[in-house]
Amino acid sequence: MLVMILVPLLANLGTGIMNQLVTLFIYILLAQSWNIIGGYTGQINLGIAAFFGCSVMITHFMWVAGIPIIVSVLVASLSTIILAIIIGIPTLRLKGMYFAVGTLALAQAIQVIMQNIFNRSIQTRGDYVQAYNINWRYYLGLAIVVIVLVAVYFIRKSKLGIALVAIREDEQAAQVTGVNTFKYKVISLLISAFIAGLAGGVYAYFRLYFYYTSDIFGLTWTFSAIMAVVIGGAGTLLGPVFGSIFLVILGYIFSLTLGQANLIVFGFLFILVMLFMPQGLMGGVNLFRQWISTWSRKSHNETGENI
Amino acid sequence: MADAFQVLLIGVVVGALYGLVALGFGLIMRIMKFINIAQGSFIILGGFICYWLVTIWHFDPYLSIPIVMLAMFIVGLILYRLLFSPLLKYPQAEMRLDKSLLITFGVVWILDNLEILIWTPNSRSVIPSYGYGTINIFGASLSYTGIIGLGLAILAAAVLHIILTRTYFGKHVRAATEDAVAAGLSGVNVQRTYLISCGIAVALSGLAGTVIVTSYSVTPGGGMSWLLTAMVVVTLAGSDNMNFMIPAGIILGVIQSASTLFISPAYQQPIALIIFLIIILFRPQGLFSKRVRVH
Numbered sequence: 184m185l186v187m188i189l190v191p192l193l194a195n196l197g198t199g200i201m202n203q204l205v206t207l208f209i210y211i212l213l214a215q216s217w218n219i220i221g222g223y224t225g226q227i228n229l230g231i232a233a234f235f236g237c238s239v240m241i242t243h244f245m246w247v248a249g250i251p252i253i254v255s256v257l258v259a260s261l262s263t264i265i266l267a268i269i270i271g272i273p274t275l276r277l278k279g280m281y282f283a284v285g286t287l288a289l290a291q292a293i294q295v296i297m298q299n300i301f302n303r304s305i306q307t308r309g310d311y312v313q314a315y316n317i318n319w320r321y322y323l324g325l326a327i328v329v330i331v332l333v334a335v336y337f338i339r340k341s342k343l344g345i346a347l348v349a350i351r352e353d354e355q356a357a358q359v360t361g362v363n364t365f366k367y368k369v370i371s372l373l374i375s376a377f378i379a380g381l382a383g384g385v386y387a388y389f390r391l392y393f394y395y396t397s398d399i400f401g402l403t404w405t406f407s408a409i410m411a412v413v414i415g416g417a418g419t420l421l422g423p424v425f426g427s428i429f430l431v432i433l434g435y436i437f438s439l440t441l442g443q444a445n446l447i448v449f450g451f452l453f454i455l456v457m458l459f460m461p462q463g464l465m466g467g468v469n470l471f472r473q474w475i476s477t478w479s480r481k482s483h484n485e486t487g488e489n490i
Numbered sequence: 491m492a493d494a495f496q497v498l499l500i501g502v503v504v505g506a507l508y509g510l511v512a513l514g515f516g517l518i519m520r521i522m523k524f525i526n527i528a529q530g531s532f533i534i535l536g537g538f539i540c541y542w543l544v545t546i547w548h549f550d551p552y553l554s555i556p557i558v559m560l561a562m563f564i565v566g567l568i569l570y571r572l573l574f575s576p577l578l579k580y581p582q583a584e585m586r587l588d589k590s591l592l593i594t595f596g597v598v599w600i601l602d603n604l605e606i607l608i609w610t611p612n613s614r615s616v617i618p619s620y621g622y623g624t625i626n627i628f629g630a631s632l633s634y635t636g637i638i639g640l641g642l643a644i645l646a647a648a649v650l651h652i653i654l655t656r657t658y659f660g661k662h663v664r665a666a667t668e669d670a671v672a673a674g675l676s677g678v679n680v681q682r683t684y685l686i687s688c689g690i691a692v693a694l695s696g697l698a699g700t701v702i703v704t705s706y707s708v709t710p711g712g713g714m715s716w717l718l719t720a721m722v723v724v725t726l727a728g729s730d731n732m733n734f735m736i737p738a739g740i741i742l743g744v745i746q747s748a749s750t751l752f753i754s755p756a757y758q759q760p761i762a763l764i765i766f767l768i769i770i771l772f773r774p775q776g777l778f779s780k781r782v783r784v785h
Binding site for chain 2: 225227229269270273274277278279280281283284285287288289291292295296299354402406409413443444446447449450451453454457458
């Protein structure tokens with residue numbers, strides 16, 4: 184933790200690695216956002232990009248208008264909640280594919296609308312470009328990631344978290360035992376949208392230019408978030424973090440060695456993990472821990488018998 | 491008046507295509523309770539196969555349909571064997587639905603990027619020599635390709651209906667849809683039934699791709715919007731209602747086409763979203779289903 188804070192002060196890592204680290208923070212935030220709704224609550228959200236992209240746009244324009252970055256990020260993240268309510272309240276009442284379809288349709292619709300409104304690249308004022316310092320982006324990203332991780336930890340421990348997991352395990356049983364499943368699903372979507380909004384805020388602060396508006400609303404963001412969660416382990420606190428680290432490192436290696444084909448590799452990796460390692464990396468860690476404990480118990484028993 | 495009729499005609503032609511796209515998607519969803527997000531990418535793949543057949547071997551695009559459909563049928567068999575049959579181990583329908591959604595989302599990712607790699611991100615279309623011809627119906631003009639597309643969509647729906655209701659295989663499919671375990675006990679080979687119906691569904695997307703590449707154009711990554719339209723059509727028709735896919739598609743097509751009279755044609759996608767939200771708010775069982783779905 185202390186190391187993470189001191190890194191940019193003590194060692195000059197160079198812009199390349201710093202950029203990767205800020206990207207990593209954005210991925211972690213997106214992954215945690217998807218983890219809340221997809222991992223804990225078990226509702227498949229295919230529209231993270233809509234929340235992310237709207238927050239990017241709002242943060243960007245507020246910040247360029249002269250409002251402090253922290254205020255802009257918070258306001259933008261809160262405004263994503265409006266989107267979440269519009270899409271969540273009709274679709275979450277029903278079971279089945281409706282939530283996934285609704286969120287996917289929302290992401291596509293907003294992408295189309297934004298593409299038509301902003302058909303040129305979006306730019307920043309010159310003095311903002313001159314004042315650009317990657318360290319501030321790093322600190323903002325790090326602070327938000329730490330706050331979000333702590334918040335997710337406490338959410339999981341609270342009554343809310345228990346209700347969410349109950350909904351994932353068996354919605355009908357949860358309903359019968361007195362959990363208002365619809366209310367909790369909407370709350371979890373709101374939290375998820377807020378975290379995606381924070382990720383968008385960091386991204387808007389990190390990137391000053393947007394050449395194509397469609398890029399920030401693209402399917403890539405949704406896919407990266409889902410991928411990080413699934414590879415790391417859905418429904419765990421640290422799984423999405425490990426998944427994001429894994430993704431950023433692999434993405435860096437593959438984009439250097441494979442060029443254009445690197446994105447395809449991720450698709451195959453994703454499917455393989457889905458089929459053969461449904462618990463993700465955290466599942467592997469748990470298996471290893473179990474194995475260690477049984478092994479140590481066994482060896483303990485053996486020594487006991489010998490004596 | 492002539493304007494309105496023209497808009498209606500265009501809506502019907504586009505809508506029949508929506509129905510055709512929804513047919514393949516709805517088939518997998520109805521029979522296996524799997525959601526195939528990759529259906530849109532399969533459509534684009536089918537379109538590109540047709541594009542290759544036309545540009546390299548100089549086929550007529552409509553004569554290439556059997557080849558495209560056969561190729562896509564094989565793709566469907568592979569899809570089922572590799573991705574869907576491992577998911578049958580999950581007992582609950584919801585679990586299967588979520589897992590298949592995620593897995594096919596990975597397939598979308600692979601296919602979209604593969605298509606960009608092979609065919610570049612440009613949009614492609616195939617225009618046969620008679621492609622520019624139009625006929626006049628009461629002052630409104632309609633292209634030959636549009637008419638052929640409409641005919642093919644209705645033909646496909648009719649053939650599918652006959653297969654499902656009149657043949658022995660269709661009986662197996664309906665039995666496996668109602669209760670897979672009971673069907674298996676009474677001697678239906680459920681795995682084989684699923685396998686072949688998955689192949690048929692993907693082959694239908696090949697047909698849709700051919701129609702799209704001749705009347706419109708295909709772009710890598712453009713499958714998502716077709717898929718969303720299919721999902722909205724399935725919601726409109728009611729997901730357990732295979733017979734009404736084409737009518738529901740036509741309703742959506744006419745609404746979208748009529749909306750171009752008032753606002754820019756670029757906003758088709760938001761309109762589909764609004765229709766989707768209205769339907770699930772007020773009539774979640776679909777327009778044509780009589781009974782209320784109990785979940």
